[in-house]
Each structure stands twice: as C-alpha cells, then as structure tokens.
Amino acid sequence: MIYLDAGATSFWKPEAVRRAVSQALRTCANPGRSGHKPAMMAAETVFACREAAGKLFHFPPERVVFTKNCTEGLNAAIRALVSPGDRVAISGFEHNAVTRPLRALGAEVIPAGRRLFDWNDTLEAWERALIQKPKAAVFTCVSNVFGYILPISEMAELCRLHQVPFILDAAQGAGTMPLDAAGLGADFVAMPGHKGLLGPQGTGLLLCGSMPEPFLYGGTGSLSRSQNMPDFLPDRMEAGTLNVPGIAGLNAGLRYVLSVGPEKIAARESREVRRTVKGLAALKIDCFHGEHQAGVLSFREGDCEALADWLGKRGICLRAGLHCAPLAHESAGTLETGTVRVSYGANAGPEQTQGLLGALAQWKSQVRL
Amino acid sequence: MEHMGAEKEFVEYCLTFRSVTYAQRAKRLLDGAGIDSYLHRSPSALADGGCGYCVSLRKNVRAGVQALKAEGVSVSRVFGKTAAGEYQEAAL
Numbered sequence A: 001m002i003y004l005d006a007g008a009t010s011f012w013k014p015e016a017v018r019r020a021v022s023q024a025l026r027t028c029a030n031p032g033r034s035g036h037k038p039a040m041m042a043a044e045t046v047f048a049c050r051e052a053a054g055k056l057f058h059f060p061p062e063r064v065v066f067t068k069n070c071t072e073g074l075n076a077a078i079r080a081l082v083s084p085g086d087r088v089a090i091s092g093f094e095h096n097a098v099t100r101p102l103r104a105l106g107a108e109v110i111p112a113g114r115r116l117f118d119w120n121d122t123l124e125a126w127e128r129a130l131i132q133k134p135k136a137a138v139f140t141c142v143s144n145v146f147g148y149i150l151p152i153s154e155m156a157e158l159c160r161l162h163q164v165p166f167i168l169d170a171a172q173g174a175g176t177m178p179l180d181a182a183g184l185g186a187d188f189v190a191m192p193g194h195k196g197l198l199g200p201q202g203t204g205l206l207l208c209g210s211m212p213e214p215f216l217y218g219g220t221g222s223l224s225r226s227q228n229m230p231d232f233l234p235d236r237m238e239a240g241t242l243n244v245p246g247i248a249g250l251n252a253g254l255r256y257v258l259s260v261g262p263e264k265i266a267a268r269e270s271r272e273v274r275r276t277v278k279g280l281a282a283l284k285i286d287c288f289h290g291e292h293q294a295g296v297l298s299f300r301e302g303d304c305e306a307l308a309d310w311l312g313k314r315g316i317c318l319r320a321g322l323h324c325a326p327l328a329h330e331s332a333g334t335l336e337t338g339t340v341r342v343s344y345g346a347n348a349g350p351e352q353t354q355g356l357l358g359a360l361a362q363w364k365s366q367v368r369l
Numbered sequence B: 001m002e003h004m005g006a007e008k009e010f011v012e013y014c015l016t017f018r019s020v021t022y023a024q025r026a027k028r029l030l031d032g033a034g035i036d037s038y039l040h041r042s043p044s045a046l047a048d049g050g051c052g053y054c055v056s057l058r059k060n061v062r063a064g065v066q067a068l069k070a071e072g073v074s075v076s077r078v079f080g081k082t083a084a085g086e087y088q089e090a091a092l
Helices: A015-027 A037-057 A070-081 A096-104 A119-131 A152-161 A244-260 A262-282 A304-313 A326-332 A350-368 B020-032 B061-070
Strands: A064-067 A087-091 A108-112 A136-140 A166-169 A188-192 A204-208 A286-288 A296-300 A319-321 A339-343 B012-016 B038-041 B053-057 B077-081 B087-089
Touching: A015 A037, A015 A244, A037 A064, A037 A204, A037 A244, A037 B020, A064 A070, A070 A096, A070 A136, A070 A166, A070 A188, A070 A204, A087 A096, A087 A119, A096 A108, A096 A136, A108 A119, A119 A136, A119 A152, A136 A152, A152 A166, A244 A262, A262 A286, A262 A296, A262 A350, A304 A319, A304 A339, A304 A350, B012 B061, B020 B038, B020 B053, B020 B061
Parallel strands: A087 A108, A087 A136, A136 A166, A166 A188
Antiparallel strands: A064 A204, A188 A204, A286 A296, A296 A339, A319 A339, B012 B053, B012 B077, B038 B053, B077 B087
C-alpha cells in the first residue's frame, strides 16, 4: 500500500506511538482526580504531553489544552473571539472548520488573498482586510488542498499592528513547519494531534494565548466546591475525563517530531512533492504547484473521484473532491471539478512517488486506449 | 527542618496549587532547581476549593517558592506541617 493521504490523517506512526497507547491502557487511570498510582501515572502522561507540545511550539504547558481534533479547537477559539454579526478576516484558503463556525455565528466574513503561492497578493489583501477593522482574524498555516504555505509570520505581524486578535489554524502545519506560537502572538493556535504530530485520531491541541469560554461544563478535578468552571487553564476547557491513551500516543508522536525536527520532515515531504510535480508534467497532468509549498499537492485528471477510486483499488490511498475547503477551491477556480490531492507524511520517500507515477502512467495509457 | 516566618518549626512544607497541572509544573521546576519535593493529593484541611494537589518539601522552601515565582507559577498557599501532623499556614 502507498499512503498519500496524510493531510486527512497520518497513517504511518512511529512504533513508540503504538507502544505508548498500549502502555497507557495498561497503566493509566483518570488524571487529576485521585492520588493513587494509576491516577498519578495518567497525570504524569498528560503533563508530559503538555510539556512536549510546549517545547515544540514555544508555549507554556499549562496553556496547552487538549481537544478531540483541530475542529473542536477552532470552534472554541472562534467562539471566544467572535460574536454574532462580527466582521472577521480570513484567508482565501480556509477549511470548513473555520468557515462553518463563522457562518453559524452569522459573522460577516472577508476572505483575503485568493491567489495560490503568491505571498505579495496574500499580504496586500490581508492588510486591506485588516484596515476594515474586523473583530478577529483567522488564517491557516498551509492550505489543506494545495499545500500553499501562507506567510504566517507577516500575517501575524499585520494583525498585531492593526490590533486584531487572531486564530491560527495549524491543521496542516503542526509538526511539518517550525512554529513559535508565543512569538507569533496568536490568541489561539488550533491543531490536530493525528496529522503531522503523529498521534492517534481523536486528539488535538488548542494553544491558548487568551482565555476561551468553555462550551463543555463538568468535573475538572479542581475547585470542586464551586459550581462555576475554573477561571484558569487548562481546567477551564477540559471538563470530563481526558483521552489518556490518545494523549499518551500524541506525547510519543510529539517526541518523535522533536527528535527528528519539523524542518527535516518538511524537507522530506517537499522533496517528494517536487518529484511528483516533475513526474506529473512528464505525464501531461496539470497540477498546482509553486514556491512556498508544503508536502501537499493537488492535480486534475478527468473525473477526480473516478481516478482516486481507481488508484485506491491498486493500493494507492489519496483523496479526491473538495477536501472540506470549498473556499480554497473557489480561490483556485477548481470548485466545480475538485482535485485529486497527494499529501505526504513523515515517512515520505521516493518509492511512494514512483508508485504513484507508475500507476498514473498506467491510468493514462488505459484512458488513451 | 527549616525555620519560617513566625516562630514555628515545621517538619515539612506543603505548597498548594489550583490544579494538578500547576502542581506538576511546580514539581518539574523544583526538580530543575535541585530542590527535592513530592507531589500528592492535598490533605482535606488544605483542599479549600474541594479538591486539589500540592507539592511538599522538607527544606529550601523559600528558595523553592522564589524559583516558582520567577517562572510565573503562582502558589495558592503555603502550609507548614508540625511534628504532630497538623498544618498551619506559613507566611513567606
């Protein structure tokens, strides 16, 4: 099997992730509730994961909140900054995890920067949007469809300059690009645990530079006498029992990323994207590529669903369609056709690219016949 | 045994925190500063919010609290434990 759908979730995980999940199931109880050994083992596991995330993203561990995915973190962050009817600036490449919560709040959305791989266009449009005094801004690190790496440092700087609080969607950037969350001055950074951070599905992180409002209320193991949620993090946002086995796996994934380095992982993925671009050109298949591209690449070749299905039956796993990001497709002019997306993971290698290109060559020859 | 603030001598000091996360952060920082401590559930008498965790240490409490303050970790309260096992709030 050749797995090229890491943009949806990483399939390859370090062996340490599997071991950590299994060990947590055998040794951990409920963290922050009791003082016995299995409870304290769970608390230690959870805190170790906060520390690892804090180290990777330069952020205080007690402000690292666990979520079940990036979407949950984005919802919490958006609800913290946006009220019904507020104006919000977003990039032209946002995912439904951003646009749907904004729609639900009745926000007035200003999409800014629609040209792929063009930092000048993105930054000029971003500043024009910020001048309109939005209540908040939300932008992604990397387009999940096209792999376009947005100029996040500059966008963050503009937000600070115009005093617009902002949320960074690190769904595709966490683990595959250096990210100094504290340095960016973000109010919130949301990310999945199961993509570039190599943890299990059902894990996510929300780094909180500001204080969010809880949307889940319940036991936290702290201030139990009070009927209000604690006014401090992470407890304020972590009602109920945490996903300890998932967090144990995420901790192992984070430590793998820390040991290898996100830059090295990114370089590995980018190398394969470049090889794929060359190979697709030789096959006369149009793809979307450019400077500032991560390990994600979209292309069009006939009916994208039919092609992905054909490839899937031959053991090549990738995704077709709109990738939950119609705004990004609208920006790129692919809303009607969708694309086939190749997204490399931390184990990216030439054999994956060769396998894909070989299969595509076969597809092309069949189509010709 | 360390003499603190008032006139009492305590066998141990107990630093209380808002939640287990802050107690863990404190424990890590104390470890880093070379100050021995251990983390445990707060005794009933000290758990004024209903539940809680604390970090206990036998010596270097003043240096420990200062090290925590320097890293922005706020200690809720500091208690001294007498030889008889009673806790009394200690002023730093």
